[in-house]
Amino acid sequence: MSNNDNQQLFTKKIRNKYLLWILMITFTIFIILGAGVFFFTYELFMQEMTEKSEAKVELAATKVDKWLESKLSFLQIIGATISENPDQVVSEGLIKEVMKKHDALSIYMGFANGKFVDGSGWIPPETYDPRQKEWYLQAVLSKSPVFTPPYRDEASSKIVVTIAHPVYDQGGLIGVLAMDVVIENIDSIVNNFTLNELNNVRLVSGNGDFIVGENSKPGANIKDTPDREVFLQAVNSKKNLNIFNLDDHIVIARVSIADWYLVFHLPPSVILHPLHKLIGFFIAGLVVTLVVLGLALILISSVLAKPILQLVVGAKKISAGHYDQHMTIESRDELGYLTYSFNEMARGLKEREIIRSAFGKYIPHEIVTELLLGNKLLGGDKKEITILFCDIRGFASLSENKDPSLVVVYLNSFFTNMEAIITEHHGHVNKYLGDGFLALFGAPEPLQNSAKQAVDAAHKILLRLEEFNQEHMSQTKIGIGIHTGEALIGNIGSENRTEYTAIGDAVNLTSRIESLCKYYDESLLVSEQTVAKLEPDYFCRIIDKTLVKGRETSVVIYRTYDLLSLSEQQKTEIEIANQAVQLYLAGDFQTASALINDHFNQPPRYLSLIIENISNNVMNAVPADADV
Template sequence: MSILPAIFTRRSLRLDILVAFGGLLLITVLVVVFYFYHSSTHVVLMLSDDLMEQTTQTVINRTVGFLTPVAAMTAMSSRLAANKGMPFSNPAGWDRYAIQALQTYPQIAMFLVGDHKGDFLLSCRQPNGTLATKFIRRSRGRRLTTWKYWDNDFRVIRTATNTTDTYDPRTRPWYQGAEQSRGLYLTNLYIFYTGEKPGITVSAPVLDSNGRVLGVIGSDIDLHGLSTFLKSLKIGKQGLAFILNEKNELVAFPDPSRMIDRQCGDQLLCTVKVEELQIPSITAAFKEHKLSGARRVAVEVGGQRYLAAFRNFPPSLGKDWQVGVVVPEADFIGTVEKINRNALLISLGILVIAALLVVLLARNISRPILLLAAETERIRNFQLDSQLQLHTHISEIQQLQTAIDRMKASLRSFSRFAPKRIVREVVVKGQETLLGGERREVTLLFSDLRNFTGFSERTKPEEVVQILNDHFDKMVQLINQHHGFVVDFLGDAVFAVFGAPERDPDHARNAVTCAIAMQLARRSLNEDHPRTRQPCIEMGIGINTGPCVVGNMGSPARIKYGVVGSAVNLASRLESFTVGGQVLISGATRQAVAGRFVLAGPLIALGKGMEAPIHLWEVRGVVGDAAKTLPPTVPGLTRLAEPLPVRLRLITGKQISYRAYEARLLQLSPAGAELLTELNLETFAPLQVEIPGHSGESFLVDAKVVGEEESSFIIRFTGMSATAAEAVQHWLA
């Protein structure tokens, strides 16, 4: 055999890597350098477009953020005045309110209030940094103007009055505009007489219950802050950004002194239009923009090319404003040639460095392959918790590592759907899971959220799923900690078994302990709802112990671990008897945990389809452990001064009886009541109670009998409206 064929048939991996990567790197570097040389200018201009686009959006966002809070505060102030009364009846309180508004929003130059009578309240900033308020009040045909000057501690340091002030807010555009629009109104741009700065006024009407205008509240917004922001923007080396209104007047400009015309005829001060700015590049760009209607334009002025971009403000601003950006093209492409030279040198350096890296890669490629082989052996032994960290830049090895990680994640996920013991046997033995089961005594636990169906109908599906996931996550953690196994999720209910798949001689005790922990955890989640903003949801739990068939069930195409038997049905039935926060256990479970828990009972119930009554016990806590004690089923019962007459109707299945029976409430709490009636009510019987309101109306409350006293019954409220809850609070007050 010749040497040449041997080289091609038995090449080393390192040689293949060196030749392949070396050749590809050389070709890549040449192509990149050539392409970069011919396209860099185009790329830079595209980037300049993106920069100007981002700049215009940034200016819009800053402007909206500059104006919106003041508009919201002004609208809120008008509503406050409508509810609490115009400030002229309590000028002292509104003085503080207006001054606090000025201190909170530095962009507000003046806070204005005027009413339909011509009375006027003004708060403004003084040149020395202090604040002043002006109050004009009309009385018996006379006008009295009072100025108050305040220090920073809200103390009046000086007062002045006069009767010659002729200012009438009703004649001003900010008042008339809000009065006519009957909503939030923004004036046109004008120059503030005090301060000689451009600004606008945002105002809102104060409406009475009949829609009549009682007055108008306004805020003068000093736009100088926007000009300061535009000055801080760096757009190339010489780029400028500016804001225009619908009249082409400058709303904001990096040099505020250019925005005011001091020689404008009869008026002392006037705004400046963009055509009067005397900056040729901006004037030419704006003219081209108006003629072409294009958002992006390019113009040539004085032998230099300029790029410009214009963008309208969103309609939500309430004004037809636009922002413009003008930048010399040389600011962007002046360094392109220098970049081209540097790119060539850098590419050659990268080629040398890459060649060295290829040598190192070829030498070290065998080590990660061996590590991956060892990881697959650990997976075969169901050791899924190890984390393999490979420091490699080889794509194929990264893909292989990713595939192995996904396989481990899949096996871990599979173990969440099936018992780990079964998954481990499948992986270790390499045999398929077979159908089959065995008879075993286990403890079954059913939990279900109360009134969650109605809540889910009023809530977005995404929020419902998130709330359920948070609830299930906490409940599953507790079930796993107490050696239980979640068989299924049934809507908002959880079905768990204790004593299977893994045998547990103490399965009944673990199930009851777990139920107490679940109720305490659910209560803790409810108490934390002001922070989490999740609703308060109650849960009922039923537990039964008995023989069942446990194992792999289904069909060869779809297998799941299941539990079957009459004990399952009884556990589900016990859960249906519960109210929120309650844990009920059967007699079999009580016998299995005798002496370990504080129980109340027996309670006797006869459910639909049952041949004989069943005895139930309510779990109150763990013997000797006060921290694991559940609150009363109906907490906080308060004896009423006089029995409260109510009417009740019996509920059979899903049918509410038309006949109403007279009854009285002896004790009452937000959660339930003690009911006195001549009817012989069964424990767990559902009722509908008609509770009177304090104004003669009545409210319907769903309830369930949870206990029996010597001559009365204890009922737990299971569903009520907000107005019914207010009625209950009224009788408790």
């Protein structure tokens, strides 16, 4: 019976037996309605609070403006009186009477001839010259009333602002009449208009100096705060009221008479503050609803949970590799059909795993996967890969007179250790060649830097070989050859039997390079094509430039090292040896020979061969019996 036929057996619907969807819809509607009411109320509060704040700030600015105007008007009246009667003596008693009437800290006048009269009783030092003071200079320069930035009064030690008014007689300067206004008086006007303790009101001068507010200390400036940009925009706009909706709702109102600015911050917390009770009621109602719905869902889900939990247990067993799972079908609804599908899936996975386990020992797992998916892989593609040949040296003599079964166990242990390293570096062992193996890096899956991965794997294989020999009390030696080049990759063979492999000149050259290991007495040789793709964190020793069978051009071969594994002395010796080899390859036999003899008492095999070739007046000569 087909899957479609079996599906017809499971016609009952869960929606006919349970009220889950009804409960979920009810819950969703409750949440939507609650959220809608909340956000609608929030918007109403936002609108009301912002409108209220704008009106209050504008009113506060007007109050400050009128308060300053009354002080200035009084100075102007006194100044006009002095102008009309220039011969009248401005006495200290007269100024004291005016101070008392207008609640001023101090009223004083500096005359053009340097005379100074102060109603507060403060006696200035003999060197005191009012004409050198900032309030006097600003008033004379502007020829109109000025308001100074806040400063600390020398006599009272209070923070004050000075209103200075120049007094003229028929165009001639009589002097400057000034009044000190205590900041506390302005502060009381400003703070009477705050909405609550959470908002922030500051009064600043036209150049940004704080007059009233939390930063109102001499020298403090709004341009040094995050409000710099909005303040400059407000100043440049020349409007009496500027509104900015940023993280906070910011209102800046201009006090026109003094060119001061009232800066008001309304943070979101102020708007949310009156909504806290509403939020509390909403959360309480939501909790009650969740509890009721939760109890209902627990009751319903207990019926649904049993078969689903059984499927979960079965799925976990399958994920652990136990594919012999069969669940009992207990209903004819969706859960029943799901259980049936689960059983079919387990059966299919078991069959695929049998195939994968059987063929994965002979074919790379990536290829097995493609075959299981039904993809045809006969033929091949040409791509650049890095090839690694590894061979056990003298294996015939090593295995001679030993039990064949022990030799097989030894080989299997060796290959298992080395294959793990190849796999760790994203390569795969393509085939075993008796006492050696061929590994590919960059096929079938592309590899970003196949040369680096292959060389790293070779270095790790050599380190693991030392441990392996200690564990098995053996003296196994190996040769590794590595080359990077284009090869034909694919499943090559007949329709009935194929082998996934790599063929081509690159594979043959790698085999030849590996066979040179014995001739040069090296455990690892790498082609110049592979070396060219390595990063600077490798140290390379030039071995030779030589011909191999099947090629008309010479091949430069290297022995590579991890840079961190070498001492400074070893690096120096390799650099000297490389210099000697380069001189030799350039034809400068005499210098190359002298360099080797001067620095190496017992030169390594490849340098000894160079000395021998120089003696025979030949280059790059590999004997015919070298089996390469």
